[in-house]
Amino acid sequence: MSFVKGLQCRECGREYPVKLLAGCEHCFGPLEADYHYEAIAKKLTRDALSSRPKTIWKYRELLPLESEPKIGLATGGTPLVRADRLGRKLGIDNLYLKNDSVNSPTLSFKDRVTAVAINKALEFKLEAVGCASTGNLANSVAANAAAAGLPSFILIPHDLEASKIAATQIYGSRLITVKGNYDAVNRLCSQIVDRYPWGFVNVNLRPFYAEGSKTIGYEIAEQLSWHAPDAIVIPMAGGAMLSKVYKGLKELQRLGLISETERTRFYGAQAAGCNPIVDAVRRGTRDIRPVKPNTIAKSLAIGNPADGYYAASLIPQSGGWAEDCTDDEIVAGIQLLAETEGIFTETAGGVTVAVAQKLVKQGRIKPKDLTVLAITGNGLKTLEALDLAPPQVIEPKLAAFEKIFGGAYHVA
């Protein structure tokens, strides 16, 4: 049973029935799923939620599916980790990490959006699915399409990390690398979707796909015993995740699951080599100037972010800010998170940590703020970004070990 009212254009307000559609046919604005919130409020109580399994589907009344999900059944329910050791380094007393680097099945937050989109493709009885991707979406569409028994067409920029390529191909997807950056891939996909009857998750399945990101907001609030954090730091590529987490928290307020008075400041993080949303926030505008990306944070390398306008609107409105960081700072952020909390994140997570550090130094995030960092992807996927010294090699003899490490520790 579905609680979806229909789709509505975010720009001009025109309404559409639930169907395969990339955007508003009048003004090209993105379409939002709208719900029967009063009916949902009766069903979705704190008590009802506490007994449901910890996956994104516990919030299924707030996701745009008509029938029960068939794939991605283990997605979501990722840990919210209290991070005191990292907090001490950053100067935040009350720090948590939303750890989507262990999401199922492909170790990134994209598993949330593809779980919704591929189930929707099954509902629409589409014969194939696909996406334009900077890597994580590619992995996730390929895996979930395989689980659904659907062929997938996946287009990526030609210069992605090796493990993101392998972890797409292995599922039997048709992987195509395109000479150009993500924005060129995007343009091509838009034209492919115009010609073929397939569901591309971030093109004509986008209104459904994007809703999956709201579950990050739902989970964080529930894991904080039904509170919204004071501050949340979110990495931005296209900018959709930030505005969907915002929508998710608003919905919880509307449903009475969290207090109306709680306010979260949204902080957006980008790499300096691809910072069009940060640039707009700094200029005090919502109008995005596209850039040509040049950063090791390839998963965030979208120079023409489709949802940048909304991210750049919401961030200042929420009392937040946006910052960027250099490639060196990204690597240092990855290392700091790993060494303090034992969590190995990809470059996008390094961006989040490095930017959080700046925001504290700037006084924008205060030590007492209950702060959540969104760690959206896994470090094993972006090994190329690291420059680690080769480990020591020794003979299998105690003397050889002690020559290097002897005396380093007291042995009782």
Next chain:
Amino acid sequence: MSLKVVIPSPLRKFTAGAETVEVQAATVQEVLDNLDSKYPGFRASVCDESGGLRRFINIYLDGEDVRFLENLATRVNDGAEIAIVPAISGG
């Protein structure tokens, strides 16, 4: 200058279903002007009230986003290809 314009499906209601049309123009602005006189209502779908490109529409000249060139004032050469492409989400 004669050039080819690639029309996305939501705009083909103006072009009687044609995926590409030929126009004569010297700038991107003239491309839109000429498409609008040929297909009344075309411009209002692509441009907002102030005449600028709508936020969720991108125009490419031979593969390059015109915002990296001179926007609507960008000059076009004979035989060039203009693609009008709706924005799509991140990935």
